Amino acid sequence: MKAHRTPWWYYLIAIVCGLLGGALLAKYDEATGLALIGVPWFISLLLLMLGLTVLVLALQVHKYATTDPRKRAELKPLDPQRAVSTLVLAKSLGLVGAALAGWYGGQILMCLEHAEAQYYAQAIVECAIACAVCVIDMIIGIVGEWLCQLPPMDGPESATMKEAARRQRNVAPAAAKTRQ
Template sequence: MKVHRTPWWQFPVLIVLGVIVGALVAQIGESSGTSLIGAPWFVSVILLMLGITVLILAMQVHQYATTDPAKRAQLKPLDPTRAVTTLMLAKALGLAGAMLTGWYVGQILMVIEHIEAEYYAQAVTQCALAAIICLIDMVIGIVGEWLCQLPPTEGPENPKMKEARARRGVAPAAIKTTHQPQS
């Protein structure tokens, strides 16, 4: 399976899309008299904890992937499913962070003119904090995706790989022979 890096242009596109949707939701909420703006404090805390968790997982994958194969035998094996899941979490965190950053900035842009009112001042403060945390999450997602890259394969015939197999007690790979039909 070949996973490609998330193209750089998707992040600004999602931020702009988030600004548009966030502004529309704020405008609809303001015109209908319902409370659709702001972000509860616990949402910002959860988003920050999610970003830190993904960063820690990505750093673990990076440490395992970049460790010398001879020394890797001493480490606890890393489940490939966990590594792929960490990569997908990093990708999702980056994209969601971009969209939510735009979402909260869009809300701020729509209500900033009413900031003298206590309700709107609190909503702008909440949205600003959430936007900053979502921007941090976007950066963590981008960095986490980079951390989950695998180094170039050195191949089974590389002396480091042979030494690592010997330490683990794995026999060298059998040479495949192909039978060609005689004419």
């Protein structure tokens, strides 16, 4: 399986789409009088816990992937499916964090003109906290994606492998001479 880093502009598109969606929701809320803006406090807490969980998983994958293969026997084996799932979680967390940060940011921008009203002031505070948590999640997703990358594998054509093969050829004749 070959996975590529998520391009930076995917995050930008997610933020802009979320910003437009949040702004449209706030306008709809204002026009209809429905109480749709804001976010419950426990949602921000759940998003933060999800981000921290993904970070811990990504750190475990990074530790296993960067450990010298000879010392890996000391570590608990890492299931490859778990490593791939952690990578997918990190990618998803980054993009969803960006989209939700835009969503809550759009609501904040549209509510600022009514900030003196208690309902809108409370919604702005709730959305600001949720937006900050989502930005943290986006950063954790980007860092987690980086942590899940494997170190480069040296193939037979790499300079390191060619040098090792050359040394091996030079050692073999010297070992044969010492036996005689």
